[in-house]
Amino acid sequence: MLAAYMFVSVLLFAIGATGAMIRRNFLIVLMSLELMINGAGMSLIVMSYYIGNVSGQVMFLFVAAVAASETAVGLAIVAMMYKNKKSVDINDFTTLRK
Amino acid sequence: MSVEIVVFAILAILAVGGGFGIIVTKNPFRAAMWMVLSFIGSAGIFVMLDAVFIAMLQLIVYAGAITVMIVIAMYTMDKLTLSSLKRFNNQAYFGALFGLGILLDFIVIAAKLKINTAYMGKNLSIAGSNVKAIGDVLFKSYLLPFEITAIVLLIALFGAVALTKKDL
Numbered sequence: 001m002l003a004a005y006m007f008v009s010v011l012l013f014a015i016g017a018t019g020a021m022i023r024r025n026f027l028i029v030l031m032s033l034e035l036m037i038n039g040a041g042m043s044l045i046v047m048s049y050y051i052g053n054v055s056g057q058v059m060f061l062f063v064a065a066v067a068a069s070e071t072a073v074g075l076a077i078v079a080m081m082y083k084n085k086k087s088v089d090i091n092d093f094t095t096l097r098k
Numbered sequence: 099m100s101v102e103i104v105v106f107a108i109l110a111i112l113a114v115g116g117g118f119g120i121i122v123t124k125n126p127f128r129a130a131m132w133m134v135l136s137f138i139g140s141a142g143i144f145v146m147l148d149a150v151f152i153a154m155l156q157l158i159v160y161a162g163a164i165t166v167m168i169v170i171a172m173y174t175m176d177k178l179t180l181s182s183l184k185r186f187n188n189q190a191y192f193g194a195l196f197g198l199g200i201l202l203d204f205i206v207i208a209a210k211l212k213i214n215t216a217y218m219g220k221n222l223s224i225a226g227s228n229v230k231a232i233g234d235v236l237f238k239s240y241l242l243p244f245e246i247t248a249i250v251l252l253i254a255l256f257g258a259v260a261l262t263k264k265d266l
Binding site: 001002003004005006007008010011012013014015016017018019021022023024025027028030031032034035038042045046047048049050051052053054055057058060061062064065066067068069070071072073075076077078079080082086087088089091 | 102106110113114117118120121126129130133136137140143144147148149151152155156159160163164167168171172174175176179180183184185186187190192193194196197198200201204205208209211213214215216217218219220221222228231232234235236239240243244247250251253254255257258259261262
């Protein structure tokens with residue numbers, strides 16, 4: 001069963017990474033990042049169960065806090081970009097390239 | 099044992115299918131709903147792994163707060179701006195290939211994983227309470243990281259406010 005649980009966690013991480021790389025909509029990129037963080041957290045929980053140590057669950061608390069703050073800052077960036085460019089397409093966000 | 103496998107299969111399909119739904123739907127509102135589905139599946143898997151408190155935290159923080167935050171950010175935007183985008187990037191095949199590489203890489207690592215499972219499922223609760231065990235470890239061994247987490251949240255709040263100010 002350990003391999004099956006780890007497989008789900010790895011699959012969530014890989015799907016999130018793929019979505020963050022291939023999508024154009026910035027909001028969906030943010031959702032994919034959430035999915036990646038969730039997959040990493042799931043591996044912490046799985047290891048916590050199979051090793052028999054509750055520290056992994058405590059780590060998940062920190063991971064969740066960091067995920068929440070990351071979403072807050074990411075949404076602030078989206079709101080600012082939308083105000084300036086009227087778009088949420090990441091291909092329009094080329095200010096640093098010019 | 100077989101009941102466990104069936105329940106696990108349903109929850110895993112919910113989690114992974116929801117994740118897959120996020121990256122293929124065109125409309126970001128629907129993607130948010132797929133994300134809730136994926137998080138509910140993950141919460142079920144956490145319950146199977148005796149992490150009851152974390153499962154409830156997952157439902158409240160991820161499926162509740164973060165999704166609502168993203169959806170409310172969508173409410174302030176134009177409908178055409180959100181849903182008339184092309185779905186994938188021009189170089190999407192390269193990203194997909196890279197994601198597949200990450201998947202294979204981690205699968206190899208996960209398959210080679212050898213851990214000592216003598217304490218499997220033990221030490222996760224004190225007197226039948228998972229919350230007591232988490233609090234015991236959190237406030238005895240991880241007190242400094244806990245305080246630093248509070249500071250990180252505060253800084254994120256400042257950052258969000260500073261980014262959305264008018265004159266930046």
